[in-house]
Amino acid sequence: MAKSITVHFLGAAGTVTGSKFLIEALGKQIMVDCGLFQGLKELRLLNWEYPPIEPANIDAVILTHAHLDHCGYLPKLVKAGFRGRIHGTLPTLEVAEIILRDSARIHEEDAERANRRGYTKHSPAKPLYDEKDVEQTLPHFKAEPLDTWLTIDENIRFRYRYNGHIIGATFVELEIGGKRLVFSGDIGRTHDLLMRAPSKPDEADIVFIESTYGNREHPADHTKQELAEVINRTIARAGTVIIPSFAVERTQSLMYLLWQLSEEGKIPNVPVYMDSPMGKNVLDVFIKYPEWHKLKPDLCEAVCARIHRVKTVQETKAIVEDYHPKIVIAGSGMATGGRVLAYLEKHLEDELSTVLMVGFQAAGTRGRSLVEGEKQIKLHGKLLNVKAEIANIQSMSGHADSKELLDWLGALKRKPEKVYIIHGEPDAAAQFKTKLKDELHLDGYIPRLFEIVEIPL
Ligand SMILES: [Zn+2]
The missing domain is CATH 3.40.50.10890 (Rossmann fold)
Structure with missing residues (x-):
């Protein structure tokens, strides 16, 4: 069998929330981000379904940052049998713990209120996960430094780079059999009140870029x-x-x-x-x-x-x-x-x-x-x-606008093989695809939710 990388778009494809990308290659399974779906009911209901992959077979999770739509599904993943490590920078893991505890508390309070006021169709309403599930998740955390190659096995390594979105936030360079996949995470602003300007990737074979504001340029800052x-x-x-x-x-x-x-x-x-x-x-x-x-x-x-x-x-x-x-x-x-x-x-x-x-x-x-x-x-x-x-x-907004996204991608020294446009609502992703073609002469591809693609190695 020819060697290849299989990518499962399990969230933040055709939508902004639920970031989850499963990468299968060379006998390993790595998940980049593990977020909750938020917003539209049909998306939120997906949080309750059994994951469309086998959690016990996943070797590691690599978190880009600690927002709920990037880490909020972790307790469910662990509950469903995940046994590997959850990598993140130190601030990411500390904030993730705070966010997950709060998320559990909100789910518990919502279920409790629904039961008390009797406006649930499910009786009794149950939380998606509770604080005990969060306790089970924390021992999987493994803190990692910035700018350092970290080995998963002899053919797979990754590196965290500062991207200025929130404290601890990064983009991820993942090398598999010599091929470099870059996951943008959420990219911060060039001039933010609190965060430094994002670092940029100089090399990539495959890019997964967010497009939250891919259709917009932020107005001048009169905040x-x-x-x-x-x-x-x-x-x-x-x-x-x-x-x-x-x-x-x-x-x-x-x-x-x-x-x-x-x-x-x-x-x-x-x-x-x-x-x-x-x-x-x-x-x-x-x-x-x-x-x-x-x-x-x-x-x-x-x-x-x-x-x-x-x-x-x-x-x-x-x-x-x-x-x-x-x-x-x-x-x-x-x-x-x-x-x-x-x-x-x-x-x-x-x-x-x-x-x-x-x-x-x-x-x-x-x-x-x-x-x-x-x-x-x-x-x-x-x-x-x-x-x-x-x-x-x-x-x-803590997100780069379309111009800043293009600047970020424009730092690449050579053309990547493929650019996947993720983490955007349909209109934002589509408009970003056009800009990408016009300004950087790159063909972007907008994957559908749950699409599975093969990338030859
Ligand atoms: Zn974020």
Whole structure:
């Protein structure tokens, strides 16, 4: 039999979430990323199915970074029989632990609430996985350095490279029998508030490139000014600003900007709450790994001092009921779960308040519905009329835009054999394919979800 590499596109193909790529070659099976599907119901239901591969046969998982849509399926994989190692950089593994524990808690709370309020079709509703499953997953973690070739066996090795998307985030160079596969992971911005500019690959035979914003160029960065305007007009009418935010990086960027605006006297002195059990822990990872970002340790502390961190559910309840103007940052970033729902339940129907969206909103999420101007939103089994102002600051994205993606690929010294366009909604991926042809004269290929391709070795 001729030697070849088989690639299974098990997620983030034709969609943004659920990143999972299984690579079979030379008697080994390696999975790059192991994320949860989020957003559209038909995608989320896939999280519940038995994986379309045999987890016990997978030798290793290589994580690019710790966002839920890249690592959130790990406890399920372990539960289904995976026994190998889960590789990641130190910050990635520390953040992944925080994210997975939180994800388990959200799944448990959702199941518990559904059972209590009786709006489940399954009785009793069960969580996708629980904290015990996360405990079983952590011993598989293996921390790896940047820029160092790591051996899986004599013909397979990989290397992590900094890509500036979130703390710990990387792209991965995977060499199999001398052929180099490059997985972009999620690529960060060239000029980010917190992260350094991404490194770029100089060589690749096969590229798997994300295309989240493959159809868009981010507007010039007026984030700070836009943020000040939204806050000032909301506080002026005695409303509350609710900011659904990913616990990793967007929350820290927001905290930093809010601190700057406060210091400069550009926003009024109202309480700022961070209501995310994860936010504080992720901040600790920031403080622990200063070499991974641009924020100096003393600045980290000053920023933290300006923000009130909410610790208990009782405190959340008290803040939700408090009518004074304030700013609340709470997870999850796409308003699919987490503490932010309690605030939305209270404030979505309040015309004085503002819901400010700052990150990518996947199709099928409440965040996306709000950004698209939906007038009614379903939450905890109730239909709410959206009366609050909905604001959206796009330039806060942690993802490279189409131009930055092309710059990144343009660093390759020779043409790759194949470029797979992944991690994008259909329109973004299709438009990126056209740009790739026009600007770099490369033929991109957009794989379908669950497609299996053979690459000759
Ligand atoms: Zn990400």
